[in-house]
Amino acid sequence: MGFMVQEMMKNVLDAYLTRDDAKAEQVRQADEEVDALHTSLFRELLTYMMEDPRNISACTHLLFIAKNIERMGDHATNIAENVQFLVSGAVPGDERPKSDSSSYTVVAPEGDAKE
Secondary structure: OHHHHHHHHHHHHHHHHHOOHHHHHHHHHHHHHHHHHHHHHHHHHHHHHHHOHHHHHHHHHHHHHHHHHHHHHHHHHHHHHHHHHHHHOOOOOOOOOOOOHHHOOOOOOOOOOOO
C-alpha cells in the first residue's frame, strides 16, 4: 500500500507539472485500490486483535500507520482532481467516496453478531 501511494504521489506531481489529465485520472483510479487495501488490512488486524489480546498494541500502531498512508493517497487524489479542473475547467464528474468502509465497520466477536 505504501509503494502504491508513493507511486500516486509521483504520478500526481508529474500530472501537475505536465498538465496531464490522463495521468491525474490514473491517480484517482488508484485511490480505489488503496482504499480497498486499507479496508482489508483493517479487517485483518481487527481479527488478529480479537484472536489474541496480546496483539492489540502492535496492531493498533499498524492501524494508525495504514490510515495515515491511506490519507496520503486521498491527498494525492485531491491534487489529481485539482489538476483535472486546471486542465479542463470542469470538476471531475463522478463522486468518489470520502471515506472507506472501515469508518463504519461494526466488529463483534463470533456469536455476538446481531442480525
